[in-house]
Amino acid sequence: MSSILDLPPVTRRSLLGGLAATSALILLHPFSAHAAANQAHLRLMETTDIHVNVFPYDYYSDKPNDTMGLARTATIIDNIRAEAANSLLIDNGDVLQGNPMGDYMAYQRGMKDGDLHPVIKAMNTLGYTVGTLGNHEFNYGLDFMFKVLNGANFPFVCANLTKGQLVSDPTKDELFFKPYLIVEKTIKDGAGSETPIKIGFIGFVPPQIMLWDIKNLEGKAQTRDIVEAAKAWVPVMKQEGADIVIALSHSGIDGAAPSEKMENASLHLAAVDGIDAIFTGHQHLVFPGPKTWDGIQNADPVKGTLHGKPAVMAGFWGSHLGLIDLLLEKDGKGWRIVDFTSEARPIYHRDDKKKVIADVADKKDVIEAAKAEHEATLAYVRTPVGRTSAPLYSYFALVADDPSVQIVSQAQTWYIKQMLADTEYKDLPVLSAAAPFKAGGRGGADYYTDVPAGDIAIKNVADLYLYPNTVQAVAITGEQVKNWLEMSAAMFNEVKPGSKDTDLLNSAFPSYNFDVIDGVTYQIDLSQPRRFDDDGKLINADANRIQNLQFDGKPIDLKQKFVVVTNNYRAGGGGKFPEIAADKVVFQAPDTNRDVIVRFVHEERTINPSADGNWTFKPLPGTTAVFQSGPKAKQFLADVKSVKIEDAGEGTDGFAKFRLVL
Incomplete structure (x- = not known):
């Protein structure tokens, strides 16, 4: 069949309209606008690696920052939902640790039963369907993690985190969380009729948490290889009637050959039979995206696919919203994917002078949800x-x-x-x-x-x-x-x-x-x-x-x-x-x-x-090398005594370039 995407493309920037994004003209995605009577458009949206960054604020430098903040990501979520007839929002992990607000809640304020963590309060305003765990969820211990996650008005899934020793059959593991969730959703097709569909979500955490947080997990938990767990559980999801299966993988993309308990296993996870689309994270990168991914076999960073399946990684700290758009078609056996697009949509861009320009304003509900804790964190970090x-x-x-x-x-x-x-x-x-x-x-x-x-x-x-x-x-x-x-x-x-x-x-x-x-x-x-x-x-x-x-x-x-x-x-x-x-x-x-x-x-x-x-570099007469640093580095050039560094002009993406004389 010819692709709906052969039609003239929608200009994404026009959908945002700068800081007035909430009042911008909303255009339907081509899948929603042109679906046939037996077809439906399903939009899946991802946040990942939020790391407690609810506000567009850098607590370390104590000033606003337009490149971050769930409050900004939330604004484009509203617009992006409006572009599609059917949509679901998921989170891909690493929400509880990563900035001073996280430390303030864990070490100063603490969490009593029934308390709501500010990042959870913010997320509860946005209508998430499901989330999975990141490795940083464990940094403050299991008790803290469960107290925080229990406040969410959406469930969490994780198929490779067990309470005890691993057994020969992964489906017999005693898990901390449900391995998967099957959502029964009614979706509108191209004719406006409503039809049921079963969408399965399965989650994974890096097995390395057993190294990184051994003090919190030793004797209490164990992890299984991501791909091994997927191969066991995905057939179960299919047997329970999942029309499509979506992997929530808090794991990056690595082109190396598969290895046991691989940290960045999303590429090989995508090859598992029965998985239809994959959300990735952990690496704090953007996929589909720049040349970072060049040369990785079976990864297409232009189309946004891993092993031919739609995939996305939505940056970090709320910098992007990950989007996978599926054109579904119903036949006698249920729903199947006949076309798709993948995109990581940013909350900001840089002008010709590399200055950061915000594309959206804060979403008021999110700001209000965490305002008290934000102000308490400011007082905490200024001590x-x-x-x-x-x-x-x-x-x-x-x-x-x-x-x-x-x-x-x-x-x-x-x-x-x-x-x-x-x-x-x-x-x-x-x-x-x-x-x-x-x-x-x-x-x-x-x-x-x-x-x-x-x-x-x-x-x-x-x-x-x-x-x-x-x-x-x-x-x-x-x-x-x-x-x-x-x-x-x-x-x-x-x-x-x-x-x-x-x-x-x-x-x-x-x-x-x-x-x-x-x-x-x-x-x-x-x-x-x-x-x-x-x-x-x-x-x-x-x-x-x-x-x-x-x-x-x-x-x-x-x-x-x-x-x-x-x-x-x-x-x-x-x-x-x-x-x-x-x-x-x-x-x-x-x-x-x-x-x-x-x-x-x-x-x-x-x-x-x-x-x-x-330490210093061994002299190599007649040799120079270049590197990038922040523009403010120039004012500290004279302080560096152990090596000779020269200003080499402007770098890329707002960086300055410097020359090391060896």
Whole structure:
């Protein structure tokens, strides 16, 4: 059959009409406008990775931000519903943690039975049909999670989170949530007649929660492989009469071959027989979308398909609304999909000067739902805890030893020495591993830590350390320290000696895996290939990016034992650093890394966060490389002493470009 989409396309921007979107002319989607008598248009809408960002407000910088906020996403939901004869709204996880409002509710305010969390109050105004869990739902513990989710006026599904040991048949698992939901909905067809349809929704969480939140889940929960669970449950959904099956996958898109308990398994999940469409998330990216997805077999980032099936990933923090439009046709066997479109519709755009322009205004109902908690959070984050003698910023954290990472390491070292003082590890030398969390990248040109000299408030500490990780320490050898740094050095692309303006940063490597280890000194040789792959497996045995690694002014003894203080994510195997796993852990703290920083600042009263330059790049004469950072980085160029950095003009998407002279 010829596609309805052969008709002239609808201009999406015209549907929004800038900030006056609520009064804009609404045009029906072609599927609704031109469906035949035995056809119907079903629009499925996704929010994902909201991370408590109800308001278009950045609590870390304490100012409004037009790139975020469920209150903005909610405004386009109203318009998008109006474009379709039939629609359903789902959430794809990671709603409970991610900004200071989440921490305020968990650590200050708390949740009593019957209380409503502000993000749930906001979501309850929008008419969700179903949601699934993200990995960050578990950060504050199971009791907190259940108290919050119990306040939702819509159900949650998750097919791969079990209460106990896994059994041979996944359908016999004792699950915390229903694995799926079948919604019986009456939909209007092209002739205006109403006909019933059964729509199945099945949810999945990354199995890695058992590593990332082991302190909250050990002995209480277990996870099953996403694809394995889907292959067991989808046939059950079909047997119960589901006409179509929609996967809610809080899991990203990875082109690697399938592996057991794969973190980003959505591509392979889409290949499961019986799944008709897939909503993805977790990676904080947009699909269909830019070149991020180029070269991934069976993923079409233009059409928006995984294994030929419609798929979408709707950014993060409310930046986009994911849309899958299905043209359904009824025959003797029920409904089937005969055409589709996929889209991630944004709440903002950038003008020619890269300035952010809001496309929609706040939705009043959402703002009112969380207003009291928003104001309480502002008071919470503005509370001073000490002072800093110098500014704390992360603009150059990926290319030079950095004050924002330095202060985290100082606080961790101060803490762990106290904690191990009366233990068998008290005489081992202490090193500290810390990474920059806000370093641009997918977060955008304003996504950097920037704390001026003077008072430090809780919002500034939260800005330094985004996640409620807890302190852990591992006991490892000097050789394992070196391999830890070799893995971290995958942050950089290989640079040929004598080359000019090579792209320096590996955009696929997340900044939170770029660990700097304090207590040793070292150089990174960019002319060498990476030693380990993304899974921590040795791929270049002769490669040694880490050069001149020294402890106490001497070459490190590869057999010497060290205590390295880090967080529960890394110590539990997060990032797949070679040989860094739970069996190396010698200390598990009850305190979060962020609380330790607050206590350190309070104890010191005034901190001096200047970087000590313990790492740098090995010189490569005649060689330069380029990288992007926030435009405000230019004012700190003179502060960087360990490397030579030059202003290289304007970058892309609001970033500035800089040149590293090697």
